[in-house]
Amino acid sequence: MxxxxxxxxxxxxxxxxxxxxxxxxxxxxxxxxxxxxxxxxxxxxxxxxxxxxxxxxxxxxxxxxxxxxxxxxxxxxxxxxxxxxxxxxxxxxxxxxxxxxxxxxxxxxxxxxxxxGNVAEMERNNMLERQKQGIELAKAKGIYKGRLYGTRMNDDEVLIKYKAVVKELKNGESLRRAAKIGGCSLGTAQKIQRILQEKEAA
Missing domain, CATH: 3.40.50.1390 (Resolvase, N-terminal catalytic domain)
Structure with a gap:
């Protein structure tokens, strides 16, 4: 043991x-x-x-x-x-x-x-709510460019849309570099990395 x-x-x-x-x-x-x-x-x-x-x-x-x-x-x-x-x-x-x-x-x-556990979950929900409010405010100001989360794209569609990010990650580049080259947020790059990891493990 x-x-x-x-x-x-x-x-x-x-x-x-x-x-x-x-x-x-x-x-x-x-x-x-x-x-x-x-x-x-x-x-x-x-x-x-x-x-x-x-x-x-x-x-x-x-x-x-x-x-x-x-x-x-x-x-x-x-x-x-x-x-x-x-x-x-x-x-x-x-x-x-x-x-x-x-x-x-x-x-x-x-x-x-x-x-x-309840406190952590509540903090997470509060963060998501603040995030949602920030997006709504950005939309109202006309400066929101869209984001990955909340869309209805499936994993394959995401990988197709962000081909540059996929290429950078597969080449072993950092998430920050991949996000910069691919013109997306760090959160989106992380999401793409997770999809790639899940496909590799499947």
Whole structure:
């Protein structure tokens, strides 16, 4: 039985160093560079972690913060419940608590996680609302050029529309360079990168 760590950052350009500061303590560190909106079970490294749990070789998982498991409170609690069922302890470093005590669910942990998860979800929704208001204001001023999110384009249509971005990313260029060359926002470049990664993994 082993102790492992799970690390997630949203983009390939983000540094995982802060979350890996104590990595030497663990038998293995799983690192995903993917948006928190992607369900835990659908992430490349998280899927490997789940398989290792199913194999019974993991007894303890450490994460930097609870939002590494998911963006919504439902996704977070679903994963915590899965870990509990498998008798795998989760330790959240920024609150210093274990999900299980003597192999039983820690009620204080669940309460704090629920609060933190709800706060994170509320902050995300507020950010999206502010973003929406900003777009409406830009439209009213006649300076809005359109954006990828909220459109009805499917993945293939997105890749066709942003061929230059696709080319830059496939050549190993940074997201910022790809966005600049392709004439789109960094967020759009990140979306395109995710599509490419999903197609590659399929």
């Amino acid at each position: 082993t102790k492992v760590k799970y690390v997630r950052v949203s983009t390939t350009e983000q540094n995982t160093g802060r979350q890996e500061t104590n990595s030497k303590e663990f038998s293995k560190v799983y690192i995903d560079k993917v948006s928190g909106s992607v369900k835990f079970s659908e992430r490349k490294e998280a899927s490997k972690l789940i398989l290792d749990i199913e194999s019974g070789i993991i007894s303890e998982i450490h994460i930097n913060s609870i939002d590494r498991l998911g963006r919504s409170i439902i996704d977070i609690l679903t994963m915590i419940e899965f870990f509990n069922e498998k008798s795998v302890k989760v330790f959240v470093e920024n609150i210093g608590m274990f999900s299980l005590i003597d192999n039983k669910p820690n009620p204080s942990f669940k309460m704090i996680v629920s609060v933190l």
